[in-house]
Amino acid sequence: MSKIDPTARVEDGAVIGEGTEIGPYCIIGPNAVIGANCKLIGHVHVTAQTTIGDDCTIYPFASLGTPPQSLSYRGELTKLKIGSGCTIRESVTMNAGTVAGGGITTVGDRGYFMNCSHVGHDCHVGNDVIFATSATLGGHCEIGDFVFIGGLSAVHQFTRIGPQVMVGGVCGVRDDIIPFGLVNGQYAVLEGLNLIGMKRRKFTKQRLATVRAFYQKLFHGPGTFAERLEASRPLAGEDPAIAEILGFIGKGKRPLCLPAIAK
Numbered sequence: 001m002s003k004i005d006p007t008a009r010v011e012d013g014a015v016i017g018e019g020t021e022i023g024p025y026c027i028i029g030p031n032a033v034i035g036a037n038c039k040l041i042g043h044v045h046v047t048a049q050t051t052i053g054d055d056c057t058i059y060p061f062a063s064l065g066t067p068p069q070s071l072s073y074r075g076e077l078t079k080l081k082i083g084s085g086c087t088i089r090e091s092v093t094m095n096a097g098t099v100a101g102g103g104i105t106t107v108g109d110r111g112y113f114m115n116c117s118h119v120g121h122d123c124h125v126g127n128d129v130i131f132a133t134s135a136t137l138g139g140h141c142e143i144g145d146f147v148f149i150g151g152l153s154a155v156h157q158f159t160r161i162g163p164q165v166m167v168g169g170v171c172g173v174r175d176d177i178i179p180f181g182l183v184n185g186q187y188a189v190l191e192g193l194n195l196i197g198m199k200r201r202k203f204t205k206q207r208l209a210t211v212r213a214f215y216q217k218l219f220h221g222p223g224t225f226a227e228r229l230e231a232s233r234p235l236a237g238e239d240p241a242i243a244e245i246l247g248f249i250g251k252g253k254r255p256l257c258l259p260a261i262a263k
Contacts (some may be wrong), residue, residue, distance in 0.1 A: 048096040053084030068121030083109035176259040
């Protein structure tokens with residue numbers, strides 16, 4: 001059975017999963033669905049059509065499903081969907097979607113969101129991400145699996161960050177970041193590949209060497225970036241990671257985050 005503190009307010013219509021604990025002074029709206037074996041420690045606010053998966057732990061003053069911070073919002077009931085196994089620390093905010101953006105914000109499984117981090121409206125965040133303290137997404141961002149965003153970093157609206165990217169602390173991310181990229185700087189620049197993350201994902205030495213050689217040709221070879229990109233397309237068959245990077249670039253509609261010296 002679920003355990004609900006007598007000081008919590010759970011509106012009629014809310015669904016609370018088996019084994020879930022709702023701590024003191026939580027407020028759960030009528031359209032919320034909270035999975036099994038979750039723990040809302042206290043002072044947690046869940047509103048809109050918010051769905052939270054099983055086995056999540058949510059710390060005080062987190063606010064989930066609050067209205068999108070968008071001037072186009074007109075009070076529509078929109079959605080936030082959070083996966084299972086997430087840890088959401090103090091004062092994290094995640095906004096519901098907008099009608100214009102598809103009406104839903106999504107967060108994958110096993111995310112770790114440190115205090116004061118923010119997921120803006122209509123964002124789509126992958127699995128196994130880590131958002132450090134005050135990491136912030138503007139609206140409509142797309143974040144891949146296994147992404148780490150450093151503390152006090154902010155990602156501009158509509159930006160895409162590919163899987164297994166590492167964003168350093170205190171970065172302003174204005175451009176799309178290729179999968180496996182490592183970025184740093186006041187305004188983020190591409191510094192190389194996230195080799196630590198790739199090793200953790202069991203990349204062999206041979207795969208690392210192949211992808212690094214591709215990276216050097218694409219970003220530091222002769223000619224302009226456009227010329228190097230065209231010349232690199234036949235390399236997609238050498239490794240799935242290369243194909244993923246090229247595919248990501250091909251789908252882009254915004255500028256790409258490049259090394260400081262890339263042309």
